[in-house]
Amino acid sequence: MIPTSHYLFLSLGLFTIGVIGVVTRRNVIVILMSIELMLNAVNINLVAFSRLVGSVEGHVFAIFIITDAAAEAAVGLGIIIAFFRNRETLLGDEMDLLKW
Amino acid sequence: MLDQIVFYFFAVLAVISAVMVVTRRNVVQSAIFLITALLATAGIFLQLHAEFLFIVQVILYAGGIMVLFVFVIMLVSLDVSLNQVQFNRQWWLGLLLALVLGAQLTIAVAVGRAGLPLGEPAPAKMLEPSTQLVGRVLFSEYVLPFEIASILLLVAMIGAVVMAKKKI
Numbered sequence: 243m244i245p246t247s248h249y250l251f252l253s254l255g256l257f258t259i260g261v262i263g264v265v266t267r268r269n270v271i272v273i274l275m276s277i278e279l280m281l282n283a284v285n286i287n288l289v290a291f292s293r294l295v296g297s298v299e300g301h302v303f304a305i306f307i308i309t310d311a312a313a314e315a316a317v318g319l320g321i322i323i324a325f326f327r328n329r330e331t332l333l334g335d336e337m338d339l340l341k342w
Numbered sequence: 343m344l345d346q347i348v349f350y351f352f353a354v355l356a357v358i359s360a361v362m363v364v365t366r367r368n369v370v371q372s373a374i375f376l377i378t379a380l381l382a383t384a385g386i387f388l389q390l391h392a393e394f395l396f397i398v399q400v401i402l403y404a405g406g407i408m409v410l411f412v413f414v415i416m417l418v419s420l421d422v423s424l425n426q427v428q429f430n431r432q433w434w435l436g437l438l439l440a441l442v443l444g445a446q447l448t449i450a451v452a453v454g455r456a457g458l459p460l461g462e463p464a465p466a467k468m469l470e471p472s473t474q475l476v477g478r479v480l481f482s483e484y485v486l487p488f489e490i491a492s493i494l495l496l497v498a499m500i501g502a503v504v505m506a507k508k509k510i
Contacts (some may be wrong), residue, residue: 244349246463247455250490252353252386254451256360256379258444263364265436266429271369271415276375278407279360282383285395293390294460296468298475301395302484305476308402313498315407319414319503326418333423335430 243257249290254284270325274318281311348389356382367428369415373408380404394473 256279263276285304292300322332329336359382362375384399430436469475480488 243347243463246460247451248349249386250354250451251388252356254359254444254447258440258447259357259360259364261440261443262437264442266433267431268426268428268507269369270380271411271418272364272372272467275363275372275411277405278450279363279379282380282403284384284417286386288390288396289387289390292392293469294421294463295368296463296465298469298472298479299483301472301476302480303394304392305398305480306487306491308398309495312402312407315410316498316502317505319410320502321435323415323506330394332418333426 246290246294251284253283253286253290253314256280256286268335270322270332270337273334274315274322277318278311278315281314282309345389349386352382352385352389355379356386367424369423370412373411373415376411377404377408380408391469392472394476 260276260278260280260283263279264273267273267276286305288300288304288307290297292301292304325337326332356379359375359378363372363379366372366375380399380403384396384404387399388396
């Protein structure tokens with residue numbers, strides 16, 4: 243039997259790695275991938291608590307999060323294509339059209 | 343015993359591949375390691391008796407979303423970004439803040455787990471026909487969120503098509 247806190251530790255480790263990826267990398271595609279990692283870490287939490295209390299509601303919420311991740315990936319990659327077409331670069335710190 | 347071997351194997355695999363995703367210079371390698379991380383998470387779902395989520399994770403994440411990523415990597419040119427600096431100018435500040443966040447979360451769980459009801463998990467047979475139970479809950483209590491999710495997917499589809507158009 244694995245204590246539920248170990249799942250929480252795994253989840254927060256993955257979440258922290260995802261945050262590090264979002265705040266330190268310059269490549270926009272890697273930033274999107276790090277966001278997927280963070281969403282995935284949250285799913286582990288939900289399923290672990292679901293197992294703890296013996297109900298499937300956590301699974302349902304995890305399905306909604308996966309739906310959300312799919313929508314986010316589709317729109318985000320569309321934005322990346324539009325950005326690349328206009329600026330010929332993939333660097334996140336070049337995205338400064340709305341800054342003054 | 344087997345349970346623990348499976349869990350710790352997949353946990354270590356997920357953490358190592360997540361670190362690889364963040365640190366690799368080549369985006370294609372990052373994508374491959376992201377697939378490994380997602381499949382390791384799928385293994386943890388299976389170990390937690392979430393069979394339906396396991397198969398959704400494999401088909402939708404590792405199959406669908408990753409194909410989308412690899413496709414976009416193929417469309418945008420790669421060799422330019424290989425020679426650029428991969429981390430932004432204030433990476434040390436971001437790394438520091440992220441590590442502070444991680445330390446806070448770790449302390450919160452480590453200190454708080456004594457007070458939380460994290461005891462013995464419920465018997466596994468309460469989740470037994472997992473797919474049927476998920477379907478029943480999804481289509482009875484959560485019908486409205488389910489329909490809203492379908493509208494969200496429609497909006498995302500239209501948004502992706504509009505964004506990827508030749509001229510916005």
